[in-house]
Amino acid sequence: MGLRTADETPRGRKDNEGPTSQADCLSTREGRLYIDELDTVELAARFGTPLFVLSETQLRRNVRRFRAAFAAEWEGPVDVMPAFKANTTLASRRVLTDEGAGADVYSPGELEGVLSTPVDRARVSVNGGGKSRDYLAHCVHEGVRITVEDVDEIDLIQAVAAEQDRKAKIRLRVKPTVPNLWRPTDFSQLTLPIDLAIQVYKSGIPPEFLVEMGRRAIAAPNIDMVGLHVHQGRHHASLWFWEGLMSRFGKLAGELVAAWDGWQPQEIDIGGGWPSPRDPLNEELPRSEFVLTALGFPLLAGLRGLGARLYHRALAGLVPVLSSHRFRATPPSIEQYAATSVRTLRRELQAARVSTAGVRLQIEPGRSMYGDAGIHLARVKTVKRQSQPFPYAWVLTDTTTFFLAGGHFERSRFRHVVANKADRPVAMTADLVGHSCFADQIVLGARLPEVVPGDVIALLETGAYQESSASNFNALPRPATVMVCGDQADVVRRAETVEDVYRRDLTPSRMHRFQGAHSDPVAMEIQS
Known part of the structure; x- marks a missing residue:
């Protein structure tokens, strides 16, 4: 069957621009997301996550x-x-x-x-x-x-x-x-x-x-x-x-x-x-320009005069509007x-x-050539919720915006599917976040079925500008890329190792004589 993501609610069209008739490499079969003839959940198990996949x-x-x-x-x-x-x-x-x-x-x-x-x-x-x-x-x-x-x-x-x-x-x-x-x-x-x-x-x-x-x-x-x-x-x-x-x-x-x-x-x-x-x-956050800048900040600052309880109640109503x-x-x-x-x-x-x-x-x-040919697979690591001072939830994944840097620079909001629950109804709203120490917000206010650790999240339309702009922040090795064709899958760019991350580093020979965790190189140089 065809693919439709949970929060895919289109705005009205202008200029009499009719819909496309675009052939799609993605489909949903028995609750699983497929790319070409391959189950994305099985691809995640076979090649590991995070993972870029190209059709x-x-x-x-x-x-x-x-x-x-x-x-x-x-x-x-x-x-x-x-x-x-x-x-x-x-x-x-x-x-x-x-x-x-x-x-x-x-x-x-x-x-x-x-x-x-x-x-x-x-x-x-x-x-x-x-x-x-x-x-x-x-x-x-x-x-x-x-x-x-x-x-x-x-x-x-x-x-x-x-x-x-x-x-x-x-x-x-x-x-x-x-x-x-x-x-x-x-x-x-x-x-x-x-x-x-x-x-x-x-x-x-x-x-x-x-x-x-x-x-x-x-x-x-x-x-x-x-x-x-x-x-x-x-x-x-x-x-x-x-x-x-x-x-x-x-x-x-x-x-x-x-x-x-x-x-x-x-x-x-x-x-x-x-x-x-x-x-x-x-x-991503298309309403933030008004709410969070020139008019928004005075509004938020003024709400503080209501006291902490009413202020947080107001925020609880505002956050869903933004996300x-x-x-x-x-x-x-x-x-x-x-x-x-x-x-x-x-x-x-x-x-x-x-x-x-x-x-x-x-x-x-560029983006129109590669974009819909690629997806990015990540696995849920943990789900965190809070109820005070206002309700909020996060789904932490094993990927990061630093592997999707092109999207971060362009404030992209990627369509997303829980690959092993592709036919489940929406049951929760949470930020999809990455596992770097940054805020690492991948999708704010994602509408998802109830997810648990181990579920596989597919970020769509990531074939262009994402893998090519990935970086190693937090010394994270960059993911592999797999190319699929029908029912065949091959690694076309291997995953990095930690050794790869540090492979370009050189330590000057003069530093090798520093011994012990508490050596003082300045003092040693003076003594010599």
Whole structure:
């Protein structure tokens, strides 16, 4: 049967954005959560917890669906170039390469990971600012696309390409002004308009530099400027956002083509930023901005005048309001995003007399490529409750937000299922917390069946940005990743050991002569 989580109560939809028809690797069978054809409770027992699990089936399904959706709207070739930073497991990269996908990479390490597979170098986009001379030289040697971010990067690329007697293929990452994008950005708990969030973000070349930079690149003998690139990330889960962004990008592209004396792009890269199907971004504590900041603090401070008993009674009523939750409605489908993005872009380019015939359209999905292909399994360690000064409960698990750091930075509220009680009704509300010494709040006010130590919790939509951002706080070894395909399961990234955590540490030889727990190295140095 299909999967629906306990607190999956969607908000109303706007913009006439209908629901998706998204195939799902997850299902519930006889009260158990399955991924592909495998029982997640058995996976937890076999491989241990915490554990990241990826579905190869879903990953292949996603890349094929993106390619088909955008190819249906664009008259030229389409390249799907998933963001490697979203999931750096080499097995998942092998799957994408096997599907003919390119890659969006940011760092030298990411580039090496992608190039360890037989990927088409011409479909690899090297993004990011501050690229070193050595890094750029390596990019030119490998024949990958260099996405220019910095105003001085053109001269540096020309120099390293000339040294190799090669032509560097580049694109300019543009940063259009978007005053039409006035709704609040999902990247912040503060109510900030998207256009302001885009302007203060570090990436992209400001419009004032683009004309001169393009002219220099076109004139450079060892540079072939093949296209334009734009990427603004997951600011808003709507078709409105993509229509607004593509309209401004298309207008800017037309202005640049005219300024560059008829130069025509061979490639147009519109980046990524589409939500994953159970989009968790910025869904944790959505009401806290009002209640806990400018107006909320005076209110809470004023309640103290009621005395401790009435104050705590008021808090007992307020806390459920803060921790209760309704998820946003299911985002539009990949096909809807493709139709809106491509049709808007084509309209603006045609109005500016920019030919799109034969031009390659490139997309760089990250969270929407990997997100629903992955889950994170954790085991309940203990359940703690209090009744005074107001009722509250915690479910302590054997994972941590430090293994889900991408979600912590983005204030994600992950959908969650008790994997061995997937068909049980809601019986308790508690914070799902991790076992580091931090507050380690994974999901506030989770609605759960009655759980006990040993139960397995599945956090959904964790295939993107979670494992790749995990850290070792409290000297906790990072979990393994298992890839499943049908009824097969394989470890594709082994769990760390405590020895791995300390493997990079070096102790200076001078410290080895300090003997005893109470030795005073300063005194010993003075005596010597």
